[in-house]
Amino acid sequence: MISRDLVIVGGGPAGLAAALAAYENGVKDILLLERDQYLGGILNQCIHPGFGLQYFKAELTGPQYAERFIQKINHIKEIEVSLKSLVVHLTKEKALTYIKPGAMQTLTAKALIMGTGCRERTREMIQIPGTRPAGIFPAGLAQKLINIEGLLPGREVVIIGSGDIGLIMARRFTLEGAQVKAVIEIQKESRGLIRNVVQCLDDFNLPLYLRHKILKIHGKDRVEKVTVAEVDDKLQEIPGTRFELACDTVLISVGLIPENELIEMAGVAMDEKTNSPESSELSTTSIPGLWVCGNAYKIYDVVDGVTRDSAQAGKLAAEYLRNLP
């Protein structure tokens, strides 16, 4: 079987930083696998500013931030990038199988870094009752539709959950001429960054309903309205507070989950609550020579932290490879 020194799964900010750091620390054979058709991961759809304030001391958009890494990586011949390459199988011996158009490859990695990112929690995971018409989107999907595809998925929008993507999308929809009817948050405070609450809601006078929850989604073919109510300390509906909001779109922004099905398949000890690896030190897992970094390791607030910690994982992998017999 083919063997590679270092394989990195995921070409988002985590994988990019890990690859660069590993190279700078002496690894000369790196394979970077990315399932999408371009590097940069989720940054590509984050066209708003606010990236790199800590790391570059500059205010960049997501694509600009990614570009700084991609430029470098493209000039390093020791880092082989394979796009449209989806890893589908992983063993505890770090043998992995990936699929790309026209080929399926199996190889072993002496060291392996997983930067597989995260996915959004869905409407189904919080079990919102009601119908299942068109017009219910995870906030990140709506972001991709607007920013990458140029498609506007709704005109009258209610956003469930005040996570950062939800807040950013409240502003984005408003800028596109859609009407954001409400952001509904069950907790007492927004889950997002304060700067996002200010810049994305307050600056546009968009209503944030704290301590409210959604009781039902209505609509046959397309979303027609939602039922909302205020909740008490136990998050239970307070009688008499129900109201309805007409809308054609519901965005779900209720948190992110690390994507770790592959390391789970390989038998890495997992923390079931967070869907991330059990880990004694930053990025380490129960399998020697296998690290997890970026949002797959834990959910970060801003990308700068991902870059910093993922570079550390790259360094650890380089050290590990140096010390192999």
Next chain:
Amino acid sequence: MKLFDVIIIGGGVTGAAMARELSRYKLKIALLEKEVELAFGISKSNSGIIHPGTQNPSLSLKGRLCAQGNQLMRGLAQELGVDFKEVGELIVIFQEEEKARLRSIAQEAEALGVPGLQMVDRPWLRQHEPNLSPDIVAALYAPTAGIISPYRLVYDLAENAMKNGVEIYTAHKVTGIIRPADYFEIQSTGGIFRSRYLINAAGLWGDEIANLVGIQDIVIKPRKGEEYLLDKKLENLTNHLVFPLPTPTSKGIIVIKTSDGNPMIGPTAQDGEDKEDLATTDQGLNQVLASAQKLVPAINRDDIIAYFAGLRAVAGDDFIIRHENQCPGLINVVGIQSPGLTCAPAIALMVIEILRQHGLSLQKKRRFYKNRKPFTHLFALPLGKANKVIQKNAAYGDIVCRCEMISAQEIREAIKRGATTLDGIKFRTRAQAGRCHGGFCTTRIMKIMAEELNLPCSEITKRGPGSEIIKASRENEANDIT
């Protein structure tokens, strides 16, 4: 105008099974469906169980057709390449005294010829079904119970029927029926059709179709069933379908195995009035969870990854399958509540018999194509085989839905075989049905659809007109979005 021999109204499993069975004969057949795709009615939202015949009285029509349908389904699934699996079922009891009820269920089932029934005790259950509640004292084991993908069954039946000459018209809602001479003239939203015989298999709307020709004694009420799917990681939660003792109106909340791997819990049984009310409810969820946990305590609220509601078409206690003498040539096949999925192949045979009795001449075609060109599902192949498939056709290696490992080629294939909506693609391929619910793959699927169907993205729908995904697009309406 072309005169058909038989027109079937309704493209659910009942209509599709009849179309396929009738396509063996030298007949001109059409099937009219009001939705933009087949299987968008009751047949898309059910438990997918091929019942053995343990749930209905031996003297009922349902009971007889169920036992027969279970047997017929095996051959049918094999011919069409549908994923039927015989997993067996357990009807469990919590009290020794309930054994008498199990015995009477077994007696009824034996009268229907259900094979292999066996009473099993605690040690058997502990060994074969370790996650069952320790409070369960015994069970009736029926090995012939099976599972199938209900919508794929409909699509495969219809595809094969078309191969054998049946004409299928979707987005053709029947709005009027007259009988000007010894044939029917059927008005639909897609045009007028003529046929010598007419079969009403319109599911929840069977009574309205009957009303169109003046038959008033059929009333169909919807009975809602909510179902909750669990994460695929729990695929082996149980090895059998697990039923409680049935109640007079329902089989109770079941722990179900599905052909896609995800376990499912449900369904509720709630009588209502609104034939379009497919909303799930908090009460439904709580009831399903509590009842399922009684059977398998390890089930957790957090395990739920999807849910839906379906409506059974209830017209009294049993199916109504009969020729209407007041309207010669019309056969009503209505009130096809549970276990209608199981019964479909048997219903088809019964209806053909009725047609024969009422003068339709049935001559077998010389050439009947009984098999269907198989559909390659990458996820169902072992890796080595998948590799071969990818090497032969590069597009199988172009993965679109990463949660379920569905390739661009499979999406295109689904479209070639008739999918025109996102739901149609989901039902045929599983793309968008995994953990992320389409969060990652919806845009890519829309683009492939736009290309294959030659449509702008703004016209792509979830399940037909009114369910467009997009409200405005930069491509076509430059001014609209900015």
